Amino acid sequence: MRKEIVNIGFLGFGTVGSGAVRILQENNVEISSRLSPRLKVKTICSPNIAKRDTSWVRDEVKYTTDPNVVLNDPEIDIVVEAIGGREPALSYINQAFEQNKNVVTANKLLLAQEGINLAKLAASKKLSLAIEASVAGGIPILNAIREGIAAEKIVSLYGILNGTTNFILTEMEKSGAAFDITLAQAQRLGYAEADPTLDIEGLDARDKLAILSMFCFGRYTSLEEIPTQGITQLTPIDFVYANQARCTIKLLCMAKIVDNDLLLSVAPTMVPHNSLLAKVNGSFNAIMITGASGGQTFYYGRGAGSGPTGIAVVSDIIRIARELTNGHTSLSSTFSFQNLEKSNVTELSQPYSFSVRFTVNNHLGVVAKLASILSENNINIHSISQDKLLTDKTNLSFVTMLEPTTPQQLHKALEEIKKLDFLIQTPLAMRIEENI
Numbered sequence: 001m002r003k004e005i006v007n008i009g010f011l012g013f014g015t016v017g018s019g020a021v022r023i024l025q026e027n028n029v030e031i032s033s034r035l036s037p038r039l040k041v042k043t044i045c046s047p048n049i050a051k052r053d054t055s056w057v058r059d060e061v062k063y064t065t066d067p068n069v070v071l072n073d074p075e076i077d078i079v080v081e082a083i084g085g086r087e088p089a090l091s092y093i094n095q096a097f098e099q100n101k102n103v104v105t106a107n108k109l110l111l112a113q114e115g116i117n118l119a120k121l122a123a124s125k126k127l128s129l130a131i132e133a134s135v136a137g138g139i140p141i142l143n144a145i146r147e148g149i150a151a152e153k154i155v156s157l158y159g160i161l162n163g164t165t166n167f168i169l170t171e172m173e174k175s176g177a178a179f180d181i182t183l184a185q186a187q188r189l190g191y192a193e194a195d196p197t198l199d200i201e202g203l204d205a206r207d208k209l210a211i212l213s214m215f216c217f218g219r220y221t222s223l224e225e226i227p228t229q230g231i232t233q234l235t236p237i238d239f240v241y242a243n244q245a246r247c248t249i250k251l252l253c254m255a256k257i258v259d260n261d262l263l264l265s266v267a268p269t270m271v272p273h274n275s276l277l278a279k280v281n282g283s284f285n286a287i288m289i290t291g292a293s294g295g296q297t298f299y300y301g302r303g304a305g306s307g308p309t310g311i312a313v314v315s316d317i318i319r320i321a322r323e324l325t326n327g328h329t330s331l332s333s334t335f336s337f338q339n340l341e342k343s344n345v346t347e348l349s350q351p352y353s354f355s356v357r358f359t360v361n362n363h364l365g366v367v368a369k370l371a372s373i374l375s376e377n378n379i380n381i382h383s384i385s386q387d388k389l390l391t392d393k394t395n396l397s398f399v400t401m402l403e404p405t406t407p408q409q410l411h412k413a414l415e416e417i418k419k420l421d422f423l424i425q426t427p428l429a430m431r432i433e434e435n436i
């Protein structure tokens with residue numbers, strides 16, 4: 001049966017929800033020239049809707065503070081969950097499926113935790129769970145992996161997946177300002193939340209990496225297993241030393257299959273200046289995928305914001321509307337693979353070059369002691385740099401570049417080094433990704 005109108009209900013009318021409604025209205029001509037049924041926003045639910053500016057929204061739209069008005073409305077075909085967080089979003093999505101409604105969501109936290117169960121439920125009911133906006137906002141990366149390179153055997157993925165931290169790192173490098181000052185600037189400009197923990201501790205990037213790993217490899221894992229390090233330890237001097245090594249520092253997400261093992265990591269990483277990823281600045285996101293047959297593809301764009309995520313949500317709505325008009329939904333599996341396999345995360349065990357910043361109360365023999373512990377652990381120092389502007393010997397930061405060593409060897413050496421009394425900060429070790 002051909003549908004003439006596809007009705008949409010919104011749960012949440014914040015950045016993402018209002019962005020999607022605005023795109024549906026403002027790009028109406030473009031959308032209707034690509035799609036035969038009319039997309040109609042029927043109801044918007046938001047607890048404080050009375051306080052929001054809705055003057056620009058079409059008069060036909062109804063408002064409610066009761067989610068059941070959306071979830072129990074038999075006319076609504078698609079529910080957009082734009083609330084965020086675990087509950088009540090999870091219950092509402094489950095309820096939407098129970099009521100035979102398709103769901104569009106940008107909720108990466110929930111998808112990383114519950115995506116498998118939700119996708120199974122949707123598939124069992126022949127409904128769509130569409131999630132493009134959940135990873136890298138305006139970059140259609142999930143669609144690209146699921147459709148554009150569906151035939152590819154993906155070998156690795158590197159990504160800058162969190163705009164807040166990329167903005168902070170870019171500003172620290174540019175201005176030489178400290179982490180706290182740059183974070184406060186990001187909050188003033190609206191790039192960071194009042195509570196920035198999920199971003200600066202790398203947890204938001206980790207959730208997106210977990211979703212991408214499902215898309216790339218058909219494997220899912222428990223989030224706690226993914227080694228995750230945030231950016232709070234970084235100081236402006238780290239960028240000076242990185243620059244001397246012709247690198248910049250990015251909060252880099254990595255997903256790789258090596259000998260059938262799944263390697264995942266989120267960590268501040270030294271990225272060579274000549275890598276495309278080094279050129280991704282400010283709040284932008286990027287993903288670099290290497291496939292066994294097609295080689296490298298690179299995706300770049302805005303990772304967040306009303307417009308970019310609004311486009312992602314509405315593009316998902318258009319896809320579902322096309323499926324609905326053709327009488328069959330869920331043409332592709334939510335996470336691209338028909339079946340997802342549970343996988344443990346294997347620690348990186350290949351040798352990598354590392355940079356390690358030591359901050360010490362400097363006196364005779366400090367470097368010799370560090371070098372001897374490193375060499376007892378079979379680690380060779382490639383070079384040592386100390387910025388000439390640093391003159392306070394009681395709080396001196398210098399960097400050692402290490403010849404390739406395994407993270408395990410380095411970890412063992414650093415555990416010994418941490419016990420030394422001249423050390424005044426935990427050493428900061430960063431992997432150098434030489435070939436991306």
Ligand SMILES: NC(=O)c1ccc[n+]([C@@H]2O[C@H](COP(=O)([O-])OP(=O)(O)OC[C@H]3O[C@@H](n4cnc5c(N)ncnc54)[C@H](OP(=O)(O)O)[C@@H]3O)[C@@H](O)[C@H]2O)c1
Binds near residue numbers: 085
């Ligand atoms: N912001 C981005 O650029 C972006 C990018 C990608 C993904 N995401 C994801 O998109 C989701 C939404 O983010 P956002 O930035 O749009 O959040 P937001 O601006 O804080 O908006 C959240 C909305 O949810 C509403 N809400 C809260 N509790 C609700 C409930 N129980 N029932 C119905 N509505 C409820 C809020 O209502 P009131 O205002 O009326 O209280 C508000 O309208 C999150 O999962 C986020 O991770 C966001």
